[in-house]
Amino acid sequence: MREILSVDPDESVISKDLTSFKCRRDSDIERFLKEKAVPFEKAHKSRTYIVVKRESVGERELEILAYFSIALSSMKIKDTISRTKRKKLCGIFEDRETPCYLIGQLAKNDPYRGDVQGKELVEYALGMFRTAHDLVGGRFVRVDCKSIPCLVDFYKANGFRELQTDDKTGLLQLVRFI
Numbered sequence: 001m002r003e004i005l006s007v008d009p010d011e012s013v014i015s016k017d018l019t020s021f022k023c024r025r026d027s028d029i030e031r032f033l034k035e036k037a038v039p040f041e042k043a044h045k046s047r048t049y050i051v052v053k054r055e056s057v058g059e060r061e062l063e064i065l066a067y068f069s070i071a072l073s074s075m076k077i078k079d080t081i082s083r084t085k086r087k088k089l090c091g092i093f094e095d096r097e098t099p100c101y102l103i104g105q106l107a108k109n110d111p112y113r114g115d116v117q118g119k120e121l122v123e124y125a126l127g128m129f130r131t132a133h134d135l136v137g138g139r140f141v142r143v144d145c146k147s148i149p150c151l152v153d154f155y156k157a158n159g160f161r162e163l164q165t166d167d168k169t170g171l172l173q174l175v176r177f178i
Contacts, residue, residue, distance in 0.1 A: 014038065017062040022110040026146075029107040033067055037105075046071035046104055049124065051116055065116045066108040068125045073102035075142055075173065078164050085163075089175070091139060100175070101129045101141045122158045126176075133178045140178060144171040 018037070023030040037048040046069045053063035076097045077086050083094065090098045103125050108116060129141050143160060145151050152162070152172060160174035 017064060020061070020109070021064050021067070023107050024110055026107070029105055032069070032105050033107075037067075037069065040069070047128075048105070049128070051121070051124070053112070053115065063112065064109050065112040066121055067105065068103060068107075068121050069105040070125055070128055071102045071104050072099065073142065074099050078167075081164060088177075089140060099138065101132065101138055101178075103141060103143045106143075118154055119158055122155075126178075129178060138178060140175045143174050143176075144169065145174065147172045 015038075018034050021030060021033050033048070037046075040046045041048055048067055048069040050062070050064055051066040051068075053065055055063075074097050075089075077089060077095070079096075081089075086094050103122070106118070106121050106125065108118065108121070126141065129138070132138065141160075142163075143155055144166060145155060147165075152174070155174050156162075158176075160176045163173050163175050165172050
């Protein structure tokens, strides 16, 4: 998205394309892309990557297949987490809060659900984190999700493990080491 905004800082090109994104399963996912992705990008709070249909590149309207947003974050580790797990998350330290990478959003566009696999999106995001890891370090990637069995199963199938529930958001926090 950053590349598009550098060509069109007033957002007119991308805004029209983003309105076509639909996610009936989770309106927050749809709202983030349409209302928050651009301001977060401009504020350097996160990076949003849009997966588009190759044939639509250069056309008047991009066909958005899916997107994901990634960011730097930190995670407060609860006292209920074992000392061994805490040490594994924090490295040589046993801090109660540790830096991590975050997959903030990850979703497919309803009209194109079959055109891209969720596993591919996770791999794209992890690829970004591997590059960052090589440059600046970091130990793990976190994802926060609703405690919906199919969603939790999806992340587990992609190498994430349940850790804890965030007291503030009520979301389940899963982690995957890089």
